[in-house]
Amino acid sequence: MTTGYADVPLWAAIVSAAFILLGAGLSLVGAVGVARLSTFYDRIHAPTLATSWGAGGMVMGSMIFFTAAEGRPVIHEILIGVFVTVTTPVTLMMLGRAAVYRDRSEQNPGALPKETSVDRADTVSNHKGS
Amino acid sequence: MNVLIMQAALFIAQLMLALAMILCTWRMIIGPRAQDRVLALDALYVCAMLQVLAFGVRTGNTLYFEAALVIGVLGFVATVSLAKFLMRGEVIE
Structure with missing residues (x-):
């Protein structure tokens, strides 16, 4: 152990x-x-650096260390890498949608304009209207 | 030699991760709106998970892996429920 x-x-x-060290x-x-970034829509991109190659590098270093130390393949750390890679887009998409919804409902100047949105409810309602 | 390399790398890595956790905590405190705080909490969860992983490599004990996995799962659930709360005003509809 x-x-x-x-x-x-x-x-x-x-x-x-x-x-x-890379991770x-x-x-x-x-x-x-x-x-340090100035707006929320800039800041939401920054943690993906930690969850993609940050977690990947740490997990890979840990896997190499325990494999070499115990003399047998130790790859259960890859669970963390897979889990973080799968769940990060889900959480950040939900958080981004919530932020867009809040900014639009309060008419903030920093909100995204409605035309360029990728909101699914908008496109569905547009298709219904046409 | 290999002992020195691993010790130095793990010391620097844990220092960098601690600094990252401090920066995330700072953003969580000053964050102008609620979504900034939720985003900083998500980043803080990830940094804490990597810190525990580095601690496991430092002590050579594979038990810390389970702790890191639990922290990752809790961070996912916390961020999803907080995002749903910001969107709708309630978590379970």
């Missing part, structure tokens, strides 16, 4: 450390984007 760093060969340590660095870049 518990393994030490000394069980890992040098090449696996280098590759695993590179993937872990953590991309997560940091995504968090800087969340904190």
